Amino acid sequence: MFDLTTLTEPIVQAPLAGGPSTPELTIAVCEAGGLGFIASGYKRADAVREEIAAVRAATERPFGVNIFVPTREPADPGRLLDYLRELAPEAARQGVDLGEPRHEDDEWEGKLELVCAEHVPVVSFTFGCPDAAVVERLHRAEIAVWVTVTRPAEALEAQSAGADALIVQGVEAGGHRGGFSDGDEAGELGLLPLLRLVTRTVPLPLIAAGGIADGAAVAAVLCAGARAAALGTALMLCPEAGTSDAQRTLLSEPGATRLTRAFTGRLARGIVNRFMLEHSASAPVAYPEIHHVTSLLRAAARKRGDADAFNLWAGQAHELALARPAGELVRDIGADARRALREAGERLSHAG
Amino acid sequence: MFDLTTLTEPIVQAPLAGGPSTPELTIAVCEAGGLGFIASGYKRADAVREEIAAVRAATERPFGVNIFVPTREPADPGRLLDYLRELAPEAARQGVDLGEPRHEDDEWEGKLELVCAEHVPVVSFTFGCPDAAVVERLHRAEIAVWVTVTRPAEALEAQSAGADALIVQGVEAGGHRGGFSDGDEAGELGLLPLLRLVTRTVPLPLIAAGGIADGAAVAAVLCAGARAAALGTALMLCPEAGTSDAQRTLLSEPGATRLTRAFTGRLARGIVNRFMLEHSASAPVAYPEIHHVTSLLRAAARKRGDADAFNLWAGQAHELALARPAGELVRDIGADARRALREAGERLSHAG
Numbered sequence: 001m002f003d004l005t006t007l008t009e010p011i012v013q014a015p016l017a018g019g020p021s022t023p024e025l026t027i028a029v030c031e032a033g034g035l036g037f038i039a040s041g042y043k044r045a046d047a048v049r050e051e052i053a054a055v056r057a058a059t060e061r062p063f064g065v066n067i068f069v070p071t072r073e074p075a076d077p078g079r080l081l082d083y084l085r086e087l088a089p090e091a092a093r094q095g096v097d098l099g100e101p102r103h104e105d106d107e108w109e110g111k112l113e114l115v116c117a118e119h120v121p122v123v124s125f126t127f128g129c130p131d132a133a134v135v136e137r138l139h140r141a142e143i144a145v146w147v148t149v150t151r152p153a154e155a156l157e158a159q160s161a162g163a164d165a166l167i168v169q170g171v172e173a174g175g176h177r178g179g180f181s182d183g184d185e186a187g188e189l190g191l192l193p194l195l196r197l198v199t200r201t202v203p204l205p206l207i208a209a210g211g212i213a214d215g216a217a218v219a220a221v222l223c224a225g226a227r228a229a230a231l232g233t234a235l236m237l238c239p240e241a242g243t244s245d246a247q248r249t250l251l252s253e254p255g256a257t258r259l260t261r262a263f264t265g266r267l268a269r270g271i272v273n274r275f276m277l278e279h280s281a282s283a284p285v286a287y288p289e290i291h292h293v294t295s296l297l298r299a300a301a302r303k304r305g306d307a308d309a310f311n312l313w314a315g316q317a318h319e320l321a322l323a324r325p326a327g328e329l330v331r332d333i334g335a336d337a338r339r340a341l342r343e344a345g346e347r348l349s350h351a352g
Numbered sequence: 353m354f355d356l357t358t359l360t361e362p363i364v365q366a367p368l369a370g371g372p373s374t375p376e377l378t379i380a381v382c383e384a385g386g387l388g389f390i391a392s393g394y395k396r397a398d399a400v401r402e403e404i405a406a407v408r409a410a411t412e413r414p415f416g417v418n419i420f421v422p423t424r425e426p427a428d429p430g431r432l433l434d435y436l437r438e439l440a441p442e443a444a445r446q447g448v449d450l451g452e453p454r455h456e457d458d459e460w461e462g463k464l465e466l467v468c469a470e471h472v473p474v475v476s477f478t479f480g481c482p483d484a485a486v487v488e489r490l491h492r493a494e495i496a497v498w499v500t501v502t503r504p505a506e507a508l509e510a511q512s513a514g515a516d517a518l519i520v521q522g523v524e525a526g527g528h529r530g531g532f533s534d535g536d537e538a539g540e541l542g543l544l545p546l547l548r549l550v551t552r553t554v555p556l557p558l559i560a561a562g563g564i565a566d567g568a569a570v571a572a573v574l575c576a577g578a579r580a581a582a583l584g585t586a587l588m589l590c591p592e593a594g595t596s597d598a599q600r601t602l603l604s605e606p607g608a609t610r611l612t613r614a615f616t617g618r619l620a621r622g623i624v625n626r627f628m629l630e631h632s633a634s635a636p637v638a639y640p641e642i643h644h645v646t647s648l649l650r651a652a653a654r655k656r657g658d659a660d661a662f663n664l665w666a667g668q669a670h671e672l673a674l675a676r677p678a679g680e681l682v683r684d685i686g687a688d689a690r691r692a693l694r695e696a697g698e699r700l701s702h703a704g
Contacts, residue, residue: 010700152606171523172542186610187624190524190542192572193563193669200672211545216576220544222696223571254504258538272539317545320552338700344574345693348362 002062002121002144004165004205004227008033009334010218012167012207013326014232015066015124016175016241017041018313019302023054024240028326030061033334035122035228037064042291045110052118062121064146067112069128070105071182075265075286083284084293090275094300094309101289116141124148124167126178127266127287135162148209150179151189152201165205167230170194172211174233174257174315176268182285185259185267192224199225213320215336219344222337231333233315237323246307251318263298263311265290271318274308354414354473354496356517356557356579360385361686362570364519364559365678366584367418367476368527368593369393370665371654375406376592380678382413385686387474387580389416394643397462404470414473416498419464421480422457423534427617427638435636436645442627446652446661453641468493476500476519478530479618479639487514500561502531503541504553517557519582522546524563526585526609526667528620534637537611537619544576551577565672567688571696574689583685585667589675598659603670615650615663617642623670626660 013029015021017039026036038055040048048065055063080101091098115123116137123138124146130138135145139162147158148167155166157180169178170191177188189197191210198206208221209230218229236243236251243251250271259267262279266287270276283290301309322329365381367373369391378388390407392400400417407415432453443450467475468489475490476498482490487497491514499510500519507518509532521530522543529540541549543562550558560573561582570581588595588603595603602623611619614631618639622628635642653661674681 005699005702170542170544172545185538187608189668190522190544190563192522192543192569193524193565193667196563196566196569196669196672199568211542211548213545214548216551217544217548219575219696220547220572222700223575223692224568227699256539258536315545316541317548320548338697340575341693341697341700344571345690345697347357347579348574348690348693350357 001142001164007035007228009330010222010228010337011035011330011334012228012230013037013235014209014230015039015041016232016236017066020236020241020243022240022242023051025235025238025326026055026063027058028238028240029330030055030059030063032327032330034330035062035064037066037124039066040111041066041068041106041126045107045114048111049114049118052120064122064124065115065120066124066126067115068106069125069130070108071127071287074103075101075284075289079284080286080289083282083286083290086279086282087293090309091297094297096296096300098297099292099295101286102292103289106288112137115143119143122146126176128180129154129157129161132161146207148178149198150177150194152197154180155198155202159202159204163204165207166198166202167207167209168195168198168226170210172316173209174269174318175313176264176266177259182266182287191221195221195224195226211316213315213317215333216340217317218333218337219340222341233318234321235326235329237321238326238329239323240326244302246302246305247312250307250312251314251321252323254319257314257316257318261285261290263290263294264288268311268313269315271312271314273312275310353494353516359387359580361682362574362580362689363387363682363686364580364582365389365587366561366582367391367393368584368588369418372588372593372595374592374594375403377587377590377678378407378415379410380590380592381682382407382411382415384679384682386682387414387416389418389476391418392463393418393420393458393478397459397466400463401466401470404472416474416476417467417472418476418478419467420458421477421482422460423479423639426455427453427636427641431636432638432641435634435638435642438631438634439645442661443649446649448648448652450649451644451647453638454644455641458640464489467495471495474498478528480532481506481509481513484513498559500530501550502529502546504549506532507550507554511554511556515556517559518550518554519559519561520547520550520578522562524668525561526621526670527665528616528618529611534618534639543573547573547576547578563668565667565669567685568692569669570685570689571692574693585670586673587678587681589673590678590681592678596654598654598657599664602659602664603666603673604675606671609666609668609670613637613642615642615646616640620663620665621667623664623666625664627662
């Protein structure tokens with residue numbers, strides 16, 4: 001089974017579902033000695049099978065596949081309807097219809113079958129904890145199971161289910177909050193305290209995620225108890241990434257981010273834009289319903305380059321992202337992390 | 353002028369105004385090789401003079417004094433009045449009157465005169481940036497000037513004013529947000545990205561603050577660009593601290609924190625309790641007015657041990673705080689930081 005200590009760089013690619021993820025990015029991260037990921041979210045299992053084949057054709061290194069755990073509860077119909085009314089003019093503005101507010105499971109069973117059949121080295125889960133039977137099924141296929149957590153109680157639950165490692169996501173992270181419930185924004189934990197609290201709670205290997213964009217930050221999370229750092233936004237300007245041009249421009253500049261449910265019905269961090277400002281207050285807890293509702297209008301806005309009308313997922317350190325080939329970035333960030341550790345150690349030993 | 357590299361431990365005591373701060377705590381941190389602080393906030397200059405004398409009588413080590421920068425704008429009278437009406441039953445419940453909603457400057461000029469006359473080694477500022485003339489005046493008295501910042505733009509402003517170092521406060525921190533304005537909670541930055549962004553913005557020495565409670569977290573912020581870590585909540589269980597018994601109990605247990613204006617009219621992080629849940633939504637931006645309004649009722653609740661009715665300031669890692677003498681803690685956290693750096697470096701050099 002996959003062992004984190006076999007990576008030559010302590011770097012894991014965040015899955016980046018919904019556009020930026022490409023097999024080319026996965027391959028580049030793997031070949032540089034990190035762990036690349038394939039995002040299965042929002043995709044058909046058949047399409048994911050093709051991506052796995054593309055990655056395997058180009059690299060013999062281990063890689064991971066990320067799977068969304070289905071939301072149990074459908075959205076409140078009344079609040080959902082109110083929000084659909086509010087969004088109708090947004091769809092009209094983009095010249096499209098609103099999508100159907102479907103509650104579905106992102107082909108959960110099909111994806112589990114796929115990763116087991118393919119004996120993918122690592123499968124990570126977002127939006128919930130797979131139950132112990134699912135974890136066992138993956139273990140029988142020699143798959144290492146990682147679970148995304150955002151608080152110590154979730155770490156305990158993941159450990160009970162049999163997880164092999166935890167992705168510990170701080171509030172700084174871009175994109176969706178990956179924890180088990182779409183909860184109270186005000187209680188979300190910063191990465192450093194979260195790492196320290198989870199380290200004291202479970203003995204599992206931890207992968208730190210959220211606002212990590214350079215070697216110094218990687219060194220920091222390694223000191224704080226992580227075995228590796230997940231890079232998401234930091235890889236979105238790479239030529240291998242499928243990031244839209246409008247988003248590339250905004251990512252590379254200073255600009256505030258915040259958490260919002262406006263685009264998908266689930267809290268996610270992105271660069272502040274008009275759509276977010278106008279709809280965050282009224283957006284209900286309704287994932288994946290709202291994701292489907294806004295899917296067409298976001299795609300249309302993205303195509304037109306109307307950056308005020310689609311989701312600009314970004315972590316808090318987005319302006320530090322660099323437009324360089326992913327393999328170079330992974331190796332340089334690894335080297336910078338080693339240097340940051342050495343220099344901090346030297347400064348401290350000379351203190352006083 | 354004071355030089356951070358002369359500390360034997362990379363640890364600075366957060367000022368902890370409003371109760372936990374005592375000369376005994378300041379002395380213990382200084383004697384252990386860290387930098388102790390005297391909190392001048394909410395106190396008369398005469399009382400601060402006595403604390404400076406007490407610290408100097410017990411230690412020859414350098415120490416700091418923290419001063420609140422006055423808020424320029426008085427609160428909106430209408431919103432203030434509405435909130436006073438809402439709080440009236442809280443005062444009645446504690447058997448006291450609401451205080452006067454005074455807008456005052458916490459004896460700003462008197463405290464500046466005091467620290468200059470005393471040639472205090474370090475003066476740090478919270479709630480704003482002293483203007484260049486004030487910084488110059490302190491520099492003429494050989495005082496190192498530190499300014500608390502919560503975003504890169506504030507770091508630039510502090511640099512322009514002549515600051516010698518910056519306290520970089522992440523959203524994880526307990527107590528008041530120390531930045532220049534009482535702004536938008538949703539835009540607050542986590543400590544790690546904030547450190548990386550500020551490091552790229554100004555060349556000043558940085559002191560990291562927010563959710564740091566153990567040596568591993570200290571090591572982390574040193575890797576991320578800080579020269580030292582500020583410990584606040586982590587010292588509140590020390591016998592030298594003036595923390596109330598009710599708060600000591602709650603600090604040492606797991607428990608969610610959040611930001612609120614309910615107690616003082618300015619965003620501050622504390623353990624979630626009834627008062628916070630009932631009043632956060634309606635509390636206006638009105639510091640120091642609301643601080644004075646709730647002062648008596650908070651004191652009465654604290655005295656009665658009614659932990660649901662006073663401010664339980666705490667950072668996100670509060671449950672890691674230890675009830676040990678401050679000097680021991682500072683030395684052990686320093687030793688643990690060295691070990692965390694060494695171990696992370698070794699793990700990384702053996703990777704692959």
